[in-house]
Amino acid sequence: MIFRLPLRSIRTKFLLVGFAAVLLSGSVSFFMAAEQRRQMEDQLRSGAVNLARQTEFVMAPLIAFDSRDEMKKALELLRTNPDFAWARVSDETGTPLVSVGGAPPTRCDGKSGKELSDNGVVLRVSTPIVDGGKTWGCLQLGISEERSRDSAKRLWTITIIGALMTILVTLACGAYLARTIAYPVTRLAEAVSRIEHGEWDTRIDVSSGDEVGLLARSFQSMMQELRRSKNYVDDILHSMNDSLVVVDKERKIRTANPATYSLLGYAEGQLVGEPIERITSGIGLLDAARLRGEESSSGFEIEYVAQDGLKIPVLASVARMDDHNDSVICMAQDMRERNRGERELLSAKEAAESANRAKSAFLANMSHEIRTPLNAIMGYSQLMLRDSNLGSGAKENLNIINRSGVNLLALINDILDMSKIEAGHVKLNPAPFDLLGLVKDLEIMFRLRAETKGLKLEVDISPDCKRSIESDQGKMRQVLVNLLGNAVKFTERGSITLRMSTVQREDHQMWLSTRVEDTGPGIAAEEQAGLFRPFVQSQSGRDVQGGTGLGLAISQQFIRLMGGEIRLASEVGAGSTFYFEVPVQPANGGIVSRQMATRRVAGLQPTQQARQVLVVDDDANNRGWLTTLLKIIGFSVREAKDGAEAIRLWQEWKPDLILMDVRMPVMDGMEATSRIRQQPGGTDTVIIALTASAMDEERRVVLQNGANDFVSKPCQEDELLQKMQTHLNVSYLYDDTEAHGSDAGATPRPELTRGAVQELPRELVVGLQLAIRNGEKARLNELIERVGERDAKISRALKKLADDYDYDALTHLLEGAPE
Amino acid sequence: MTRRQYIRLAIGVLCASRKALGKFTDEFAVIVHPSNRFDTLSRSKVSYLFLRKVSRWPWGAEVAPLDLAQSEPIRRLFVQQVLGISEEQLAAYWIDQRATRGVSPPLQGRDVEAAKLWVAARPGGIAYVPSSALDATVKILRIGS
Numbered sequence: 019m020i021f022r023l024p025l026r027s028i029r030t031k032f033l034l035v036g037f038a039a040v041l042l043s044g045s046v047s048f049f050m051a052a053e054q055r056r057q058m059e060d061q062l063r064s065g066a067v068n069l070a071r072q073t074e075f076v077m078a079p080l081i082a083f084d085s086r087d088e089m090k091k092a093l094e095l096l097r098t099n100p101d102f103a104w105a106r107v108s109d110e111t112g113t114p115l116v117s118v119g120g121a122p123p124t125r126c127d128g129k130s131g132k133e134l135s136d137n138g139v140v141l142r143v144s145t146p147i148v149d150g151g152k153t154w155g156c157l158q159l160g161i162s163e164e165r166s167r168d169s170a171k172r173l174w175t176i177t178i179i180g181a182l183m184t185i186l187v188t189l190a191c192g193a194y195l196a197r198t199i200a201y202p203v204t205r206l207a208e209a210v211s212r213i214e215h216g217e218w219d220t221r222i223d224v225s226s227g228d229e230v231g232l233l234a235r236s237f238q239s240m241m242q243e244l245r246r247s248k249n250y251v252d253d254i255l256h257s258m259n260d261s262l263v264v265v266d267k268e269r270k271i272r273t274a275n276p277a278t279y280s281l282l283g284y285a286e287g288q289l290v291g292e293p294i295e296r297i298t299s300g301i302g303l304l305d306a307a308r309l310r311g312e313e314s315s316s317g318f319e320i321e322y323v324a325q326d327g328l329k330i331p332v333l334a335s336v337a338r339m340d341d342h343n344d345s346v347i348c349m350a351q352d353m354r355e356r357n358r359g360e361r362e363l364l365s366a367k368e369a370a371e372s373a374n375r376a377k378s379a380f381l382a383n384m385s386h387e388i389r390t391p392l393n394a395i396m397g398y399s400q401l402m403l404r405d406s407n408l409g410s411g412a413k414e415n416l417n418i419i420n421r422s423g424v425n426l427l428a429l430i431n432d433i434l435d436m437s438k439i440e441a442g443h444v445k446l447n448p449a450p451f452d453l454l455g456l457v458k459d460l461e462i463m464f465r466l467r468a469e470t471k472g473l474k475l476e477v478d479i480s481p482d483c484k485r486s487i488e489s490d491q492g493k494m495r496q497v498l499v500n501l502l503g504n505a506v507k508f509t510e511r512g513s514i515t516l517r518m519s520t521v522q523r524e525d526h527q528m529w530l531s532t533r534v535e536d537t538g539p540g541i542a543a544e545e546q547a548g549l550f551r552p553f554v555q556s557q558s559g560r561d562v563q564g565g566t567g568l569g570l571a572i573s574q575q576f577i578r579l580m581g582g583e584i585r586l587a588s589e590v591g592a593g594s595t596f597y598f599e600v601p602v603q604p605a606n607g608g609i610v611s612r613q614m615a616t617r618r619v620a621g622l623q624p625t626q627q628a629r630q631v632l633v634v635d636d637d638a639n640n641r642g643w644l645t646t647l648l649k650i651i652g653f654s655v656r657e658a659k660d661g662a663e664a665i666r667l668w669q670e671w672k673p674d675l676i677l678m679d680v681r682m683p684v685m686d687g688m689e690a691t692s693r694i695r696q697q698p699g700g701t702d703t704v705i706i707a708l709t710a711s712a713m714d715e716e717r718r719v720v721l722q723n724g725a726n727d728f729v730s731k732p733c734q735e736d737e738l739l740q741k742m743q744t745h746l747n748v749s750y751l752y753d754d755t756e757a758h759g760s761d762a763g764a765t766p767r768p769e770l771t772r773g774a775v776q777e778l779p780r781e782l783v784v785g786l787q788l789a790i791r792n793g794e795k796a797r798l799n800e801l802i803e804r805v806g807e808r809d810a811k812i813s814r815a816l817k818k819l820a821d822d823y824d825y826d827a828l829t830h831l832l833e834g835a836p837e
Numbered sequence: 838m839t840r841r842q843y844i845r846l847a848i849g850v851l852c853a854s855r856k857a858l859g860k861f862t863d864e865f866a867v868i869v870h871p872s873n874r875f876d877t878l879s880r881s882k883v884s885y886l887f888l889r890k891v892s893r894w895p896w897g898a899e900v901a902p903l904d905l906a907q908s909e910p911i912r913r914l915f916v917q918q919v920l921g922i923s924e925e926q927l928a929a930y931w932i933d934q935r936a937t938r939g940v941s942p943p944l945q946g947r948d949v950e951a952a953k954l955w956v957a958a959r960p961g962g963i964a965y966v967p968s969s970a971l972d973a974t975v976k977i978l979r980i981g982s
Contacts, residue, residue, distance in 0.1 A: 079890035082882050088892065150881040 028200040036188040043184040047177035054173055058166040062101065062141055063130065066161040069099060070145040074157050077107055078149030081115065089116040096159070103140045103160035107147070110155050119160065126156030138164040202230040206237060218245055260351045261322070261332070265294045267344040281352060283325040294348075298322045322350060331357060381437050385430050386681070389710040390637060393732035396423040397643035400735050404650060427732060432568045435496075436552055439575045446579055450605030451491040453484065453530075457518060460495070461821070464502050464514075471506065473514055480519035481794075487520065487530065488603035493576040497584075498532070500569040501596050505536040512537025512593070520602070528604055533597040540590040549586065550574040619739045619750040622652035626748050630654045630671065634664040634687065635679040635708065640731075644677060647735065651750070661685030661693075668694055668703065675704040675746055677729075677738075680720060688723045695724035704745040708733065775812065775831045778805060786816075787832050795820070865911040866968050867919070868953065868975040870960045877981040884920050886963055888930065889940050898961035902943040903952055905965065915965050919980065 073092060080088045093105045093116060104119030108126045122133055122142075130143045144158040205222065212220040222234050222241075255262060255275035261282075264273040274289045282289075282297055289297065298320055316335030323329055332350035339345040399420040403413060438444050461477050468475040498516070505514045517533040541549065552571040574584050582600035622629075631653045635641045641657045648655045656671060658664040662685045664676065676694075678687040687707055694700045707720040707728040720728050726745055729738050743750060775783070782805060789798040798820050806813030819828050867883055869875070874896060878886075885891045887902045894900055905912040907924070916927055931942040946952035949970045956962040957974040971977065 076890075079882075079885035082879075082885055083891045083893075084895050085891060085893055150884075152881065 028203055029196050032192045032195050032200055036192040039188050040181070040185045044181045047181050051170070051173050051177045055166075055170045058170060059141075059163070062161055062163060062166055063143065065099075065101070066130075066141060066143040066159050067145065069096060069102075069161075070143055070157050070159050073105070073159075074145055074147045075149070077147050077157060078152075078154045081107065081109060081147060081154040084115075086116050090118065093118045099161075101161045101163075101165055103135065103162040104158075105160065106158045108156045108158070110153050112156065115155065121158065121160065124158070126158050132163075133160070135160075138162060139167065198226065198228070199230060202226055202234060206230070206234050210237070213241060218248065260349055263289075263294070263297070263348045263350070264339065265346050265348060269294045271297075272343075272345065278350075281324070281330065281350075282322060296323075319353070320350075330354060377437065381434055385434055386710040388430055389427070389731050390640070392423055392427060393710065394637070394639035394643065396420055396427075396732045396734075397640065397647070399423065401643050401646055423732065432572060435572050436568050439572065444575070444579060446490045446493070448488050448490050448603070450486055450488045453487050453518075454479065456491065456495055456498070457516070460498055460502060460516070463499070464506055467506050468514055471510070473506065473509055473512065475506075476513055476515045478515060478517045478795075480517075482520070483518055484520045484528070484604050486605040487528070488605045489530070489600070490576075490580065493580070497573040497576050497598075498534075500573045501534040501584075504569065504596075505534055505538065505594075509536040509538035509593075520604075521599075527601050529599045530602045531597070531599045533595055535593065535595045537593040540592050540594055541586065541588040542590050546586055546588065550584065619651060619736070619752060621650070621751050623749045623751055626652070628652070628654050629675065629746055629748060630656070630673040631742075632656050632658060632664060632667055632671065632673040632676045634658040634661070634676060634682070634690070636660055636682040637679075640679070640708075644733070651739065661687060661690030664690045665693055669697075672699070673703060675706065675742060678705050678707050678725065679731075680707055680709045680716070688720060691720075691725050692723045706738075706741060706745065778808070778812070783832050787829070790828055790832070863968055865915055865965050866971060867963065867965045867978040867980060868956050868971070869963050869978045870956055871974075871976045872960050873976055873978065875978060877979040880919055880921075880980050883978070883980055887920060887943065889934070889943065894961055901955075901959045901962045903955040903962065903964040904943045904945045905949070905952060906945045906947065909949070911965065911967050919965075 073096060076092050077089060080086075080092065089107050093107065096102050096105050097118070102119065104117065104121040106117035106121040106126070107115045109115055112125055114121075120135075122135065124133075124142065126144045130141070133140050133142055140160045140162050142158065142160050144156055146156050147154045209220045209222045220241075222238050225231060255273075258275055258277050261278040262273075262275040263271055263278055266272050271289050271292050271294055276286065278284075278289065278297075279286050318334040318336070320332060320334050321329045322332050331353040333353050333356075334348055334350045336349075337347045339347055399416045402408065402416050403420075408416070435444070457477060457479060461475065465475050502514065502516065513536075515533070515535040517531075517535070519531050521529045521531055523529060550570050552568055570584070577584050577598050577600060580600040582598045584596055584598045586594060586596055588594035631648055633641050633644045633648070633655060634657075635644070636659055638659075641659070645655045645657055656667060656673070658667050660682045661678075664678065664687075665685075667673070668676065678691055680687040691705050691707070694703065694705070704727075705725045707725040708731050709716055709720060709728055710731040717728055727741050729741060739750070742748070782801060785801050786798065786805075788794075789801055799817075802813055802816045802820060805816060816828065816831075819831075867878075873894070886900050887904070889900070889902065892900055905915070907913075913924070916922065916924060920927060922930070934940040934942075944955075946955055946964060949966045952964040952966050953970070953972065953975055956964050963978070966975075
């Protein structure tokens with residue numbers, strides 16, 4: 019590579035300065051010499067004129083008397099002047115009179131001039147000889163210039179020698195300066211120029227100790243530092259897997275890292291200086307980013323074009339560089355692998371989702387298919403229980419059938435719940451509810467079961483436990499049923515205890531704390547871990563037959579959904595305690611009325627006007643048991659086997675209420691519902707949908723289509739009748755004497771009136787009130803026993819209320835007592 | 838004063854005096870040796886002789902001027918009319934001449950008779966006497982223009 023020195027290099031400048039100095043000194047010397055010579059000539063001339071004047075003064079009388087000897091003598095006297103060459107005196111006519119020193123034959127004309135003679139150049143002056151107003155003649159003088167010429171020559175010689183010496187000294191100085199300053203500086207400049215052209219290995223060999231040497235050494239170390247930092251940056255650029263391109267404001271590529279070259283298939287260095295458009299057309303985005311003045315932006319999906327024209331999708335991010343070039347760094351990641359991965363992932367996801375949809379559809383269908391016959395089984399078994407002609411053995415068998423149906427339904431629900439949990443479809447539906455009422459229901463539900471196994475069921479509600487809270491009642495119930503059910507199932511001796519309390523923590527969050535303790539066989543430590551996983555059963559769970567192994571898994575998921583965690587403390591042979599805490603909200607509004615699930619409806623109140631109910635179901639069995647049940651209760655019932663028939667019957671009969679099955683041939687229940695709703699007077703009729711689907715989705719659709727409510731199939735008699743009561747605003751007569759249904763352990767409440775309580779002794783009533791207010795269950799029980807000594811019926815009734823934790827009712831009764 | 842200045846002064850004096858001079862009187866006459874070849878000389882040439890600017894006559898005889906004493910009445914006229922300068926200027930001229938050229942002023946005759954004798958005795962002699970005292974021993978040199 020040629021490193022050409024710039025025209026104005028330091029050496030050139032030195033030379034120019036030297037040359038100027040030489041020129042100046044030469045010309046000054048020359049002019050000085052010329053001036054000197056001119057002055058010499060002037061001096062010579064004026065000297066000659068003076069000489070002539072002096073002589074002239076003497077010469078006038080001599081000419082007057084023509085005394086030539088005297089004249090000659092006088093002229094001879096002039097020879098004492100060293101420059102004298104010749105002299106001549108002429109008379110006034112110009113005729114020469116006397117001359118000395120070989121005067122040339124020039125006329126005396128009063129002019130001066132120069133002549134070349136044997137003695138060299140002679141200056142000639144002539145002057146008229148005037149005295150007493152008369153011109154006597156003319157004097158001519160020749161003055162040799164040789165002497166002054168000699169001195170002028172000497173001066174010239176000295177000047178030339180001086181000039182030559184000046185030149186020599188200047189050149190020497192120039193050479194010295196060039197060697198000591200310009201040369202090292204030039205070397206430095208060349209080295210810098212090489213480095214600039216990328217020859218990073220250039221060494222600077224300047225070893226002088228002056229400032230230039232210092233500069234060179236500093237530069238050397240600076241360069242090493244620079245090289246190190248460049249190497250560092252190069253290492254980074256080389257080790258990057260993503261492409262990095264620096265684009266200047268002319269949109270030319272300034273830098274591209276090796277990954278860029280290998281990605282696009284160019285030879286190393288080939289892209290530098292190329293316009294960015296050569297590798298991508300998506301650079302407009304970068305420009306836009308620059309225009310927006312953003313420091314950096316990322317996540318552009320653009321395409322790079324390889325040398326062979328292949329388009330490579332990249333994920334680009336740009337950042338502005340803080341340099342004067344307004345450069346932009348563009349980093350790009352090859353998206354091909356990722357896109358491929360994403361596509362695979364996407365297809366896998368789609369496959370999984372479709373499989374899951376298939377599973378959900380299968381489950382929904384299956385549950386529907388199972389529920390429909392189950393509906394008939396349970397319906398008729400419930401219906402048959404109403405037959406008073408049946409013997410107790412047959413009733414027991416019917417109960418077993420009914421209970422099995424309920425268990426089967428629970429099993430299906432469990433499986434469905436689990437699949438919904440796995441699909442993430444389960445959501446909390448928090449609402450205010452009566453916590454103590456729930457506990458009471460559970461106690462009723464499990465007491466009989468426990469007692470038949472010889473177990474003691476204890477319920478310990480802390481006195482300050484909030485009576486009503488806001489939470490998901492259904493799920494809470496399901497969890498507690500599961501835990502209590504497990505406890506009853508696995509415990510052979512001893513007791514089962516349900517403890518419950520609400521605690522206000524520091525953060526003002528209320529927590530519901532619940533423990534279910536049993537004295538069962540306990541669970542081995544190694545089995546505890548897997549206990550909450552679906553379809554995992556403990557050894558004892560396998561020993562005791564039955565169960566899906568889903569109960570705890572579902573419960574755990576529900577509690578987690580509520581923000582808690584079911585934990586287990588257990589030792590083999592020492593019983594188990596399942597406990598959890600969930601955050602709850604204290605309920606502000608009124609307490610939702612408890613379901614009157616435990617009382618069996620005997621019929622409509624006699625004062626009630628007859629209500630018309632249309633039963634729509636394609637399954638004749640289902641229609642049959644519903645019709646029978648409702649007719650027993652006292653409703654006027656007609657049947658339709660599909661939606662179309664239902665609409666026709668509705669038009670002609672105008673029933674008060676329609677029980678509408680959803681899935682039917684010809685016209686399904688949803689369409690029939692929405693058609694009825696569109697007709698005049700269509701909103702007067704209450705429509706309760708009957709659906710065998712356990713999917714919340716379908717229930718929501720049913721309500722959206724205009725149904726007032728829905729009842730899941732298989733229909734539970736009390737649920738159905740209760741909903742009919744709500745919507746039709748009818749009142750029933752209850753049959754209090756006989757238990758029914760699966761949880762037949764519920765004891766009917768004895769009749770209790772204020773009047774009876776008012777007859778109790780005052781101290782007993784106050785004691786009871788205090789015990790209730792302080793929540794002292796034991797004391798309450800003790801007082802109730804004492805009541806029993808006086809009146810067994812009242813005692814039984816109070817006991818029932820106390821056991822049901824119906825403190826409200828108790829308080830109400832006792833308040834009525836006399837002061 | 839330098840020599841050159843004196844010279845200029847003298848020249849100036851001569852030029853000025855001539856103008857002031859006007860015409861010559863007949864009260865004195867310039868006398869020379871009877872052998873003298875000149876009959877008439879210009880006034881300036883006469884003054885060259887008396888001021889000793891010329892030392893020899895053209896034929897080689899030495900110019901021997903003789904002045905009169907200052908007490909003689911015609912001396913004043915001569916100096917004024919022929920030399921064209923004042924007595925003081927004349928005195929200064931001679932001091933200068935003596936100093937620069939080593940030339941002394943002419944001797945002074947005791948009286949008019951002495952002057953006639955001086956001229957008669959020397960071929961190059963020249964003097965001046967009153968017109969009344971002229972005789973044959975000397976030749977009158979007329980002053981021309």
